[in-house]
Amino acid sequence: MxxxxxxxxxxxxxxxxxxxxxxxxxxxxxxxxxxxxxxxxxxxxxxxxxxxxxxxxxxxxxxxxxxxxxxxxxxxxxxxxxxxxxxxxxxxxxxxxxxxxxxxxxxxxxxxxxxxxxxxxxxxxxxxxxxxxxxxxxxxxxxxxxxxxxxxxxxxxxxxxxxxxxxPIGKIESPEYWTSERVPWLIENKYTERKMQPNTGYELLQGTGIAQGRLIGGCVEVLEMAKQTSLWPSDDVWKGAVLFLETSEDMPEPTYVEYWLRNYGTQGILNKINGIIWGKPYNNKYYDEYKEVIYKILRELKLNELPVLYNVSFGHTLPMTVIPYGALAEINCEESIFSILESGVI
CATH class of the missing domain: 3.40.50.10740 (Murein tetrapeptidase LD-carboxypeptidase, N-terminal domain)
Structure with missing residues (x-):
């Protein structure tokens, strides 16, 4: 694996x-x-x-x-x-x-x-x-x-x-509520709670059955800075992996996400992985547009069956789960369940 x-x-x-x-x-x-x-x-x-x-x-x-x-x-x-x-x-x-x-x-x-x-x-x-x-x-x-x-x-x-x-960490539940409301970090705001909104849960964009793989990924904009450096993961890391990606509070335009994903396709990474976990967008901005970009790139590569689970809370919105690099994860497409099948620590 x-x-x-x-x-x-x-x-x-x-x-x-x-x-x-x-x-x-x-x-x-x-x-x-x-x-x-x-x-x-x-x-x-x-x-x-x-x-x-x-x-x-x-x-x-x-x-x-x-x-x-x-x-x-x-x-x-x-x-x-x-x-x-x-x-x-x-x-x-x-x-x-x-x-x-x-x-x-x-x-x-x-x-x-x-x-x-x-x-x-x-x-x-x-x-x-x-x-x-x-x-x-x-x-x-x-x-x-x-x-x-x-x-x-x-x-x-x-x-x-x-x-x-x-x-073993097990099933990662989707939180019932979320926020990315910006409350300035002023001491007078210390007791101002951010407003929460109901969450819609995970959304399966495509895929059937059960996919497993080791977790690799991060913030998509930061990963761009690592491309072609000595930090960029080798082919064996991508092979059979579950790729997790999320966008930051910069809320990059969908066109840029399209360019970046197309690069992953051109490198052959998207052909090597077993599935994708995509984070909830900041402020839910471009929620539907990012989905269309993912569909578009995967259709270009004829990867219509690659499992993609969307709206997962591991990044720039709160609350958030914890993703251990290299841990064996599972996407259950039939029930839209995301699980981490082993412990993150010993």
Whole structure:
């Protein structure tokens, strides 16, 4: 079944975990620091973790932007430190690919541990993938853990199931409600809850029967920055995989998604995979247009039977589940069920 990755050890209450700013450095900006502290508090109080910062985590957005080497050093230090059991990304951004020249893949491969984040953290997930380690596409400190008033129960549930348990993760339910409402990160908004909307559940775009494969993917815009770099996955990673893709709060126009997907087709990737999981679009913008683009590209490739499950909550809308890279997943087309058939950790 295509590729296998090293699974990290599960997290336990009392474990020390590190927070890192590998992309945008806003966690350390004066006006946002309260938000970081709120996310840190949730990691401590809800999950029982001891949270430490790396030397540059809170140096602020200007420093972080100007020093990709220091970001990489923080990541290497967090992996090297035997007392640290997990690494939590503060937030995404748009240019963590600049860390690539400063990464020591041997350090990561020799020190397997939990890394979690999403959006521009896709780059760090590809770094872990190249090092042979399974990482976790999921909540970040400033967003989900620091959600106004309280974390969503759905997000808490899947963080616990995926990072704190070595039992098979099982069926991934679709949340009943969702939001991507933007409430500015001002301290006066701290007690303003975002408005939730009813969710419509998973939508099977095409496919029959049951498809299985190992999970690979991320934020589609960030994956574009990795193409033709040393991080781009090799053919054996795509073969028989379940590809998960989602778009960011930039809400790219459908035409661009069409171009990007056509590239996946031209590379032969879409012919190699066993299925696609597509994330709920931000604000539900282009919900139908993205579907049409997916149909169009798959029809061009005569892949009319490739299973595609749409509107899955693993990205830029809340609440969100956690996707472990390399874990064996299943799409049940007959019942529109998405399952992860093994544990994410050992």
């Amino acid at each position: 295509s590729f296998k990755l090293i699974k990290p050890m599960k997290l336990n209450k009392g474990d020390k975990v590190a927070t890192v700013s590998l992309s945008w450095g806003g966690a350390g900006d004066d006006e946002i620091l309260w938000r970081y502290e709120q996310g840190k508090e949730r990691l401590q109080n809800i999950f029982g973790l001891e949270v430490v910062e790396m030397p540059h985590t809170l140096k602020g957005s200007e420093f972080i932007y100007n020093n990709p080497k220091k970001r990489a050093e923080d990541l290497m230090m967090a992996f090297s430190d035997k007392s640290i059991k997990g690494i939590f990304s503060c937030i995404g951004g748009e240019e963590s690919i600049r860390m690539l020249p400063y990464i020591d893949f041997n350090i990561i491969g020799s020190n397997p541990k939990v890394f979690i984040g999403y959006s521009d953290s896709t780059t760090t997930h590809l770094i872990c993938l190249k090092a042979g380690l399974s990482s976790f596409y999921g909540a970040s400190v400033l967003n989900e853990f620091a959600e106004n008033v309280r974390m969503h129960d759905y997000t808490v549930k899947y963080v616990n199931k995926t990072l704190f348990s070595n039992e």
